Amino acid sequence: MRNDTLWTNFILPMSIVGLGNGLLVSPMAVVAMKGVKIEVAGAASGVMNTVRQLGAVGGSAAVGALLQNRILAVSTPFHRSTEYVTAIKETMILPIVVILVGIAACAAAHRTIQLADPHKEAG
Secondary structure (H helix, E strand, O other), rough: OOOOOHHHHEEEHHHHHHHHHHHHHHHHHHHHOOOEEEEEEHHHHHHHHHHHHHHHHHHHHHHHHHHHHHHHHOOOOOOOOHHHHHHHHHHHHHHHHHHHHHHHHHHHHHHHHHOOOOOOOOO
């Protein structure tokens, strides 16, 4: 990202991100609901979607608060655009770290938790 980057340069990358998010939600829900008993499937689905929405809101709020902090820390009375670019670059460290921690947590959980197969008969 440069100081003279036009907003139109973001159309293709953001379209790809939106498509990726759309393709991610359904398989993620299937995997999350795989071992849930049918009797509690509605409640489990509601909890999963609520937690997903809270995570999105909390993450957006955290990134916004950090961005505001970084803009105030690097800005001068002249408010040059390079200062905003610097603040945005510094702020992007937070979501990257959270994603890496999430990947590590998923890898650790995958090794230690045996997922239940709902098609397997007991006994």
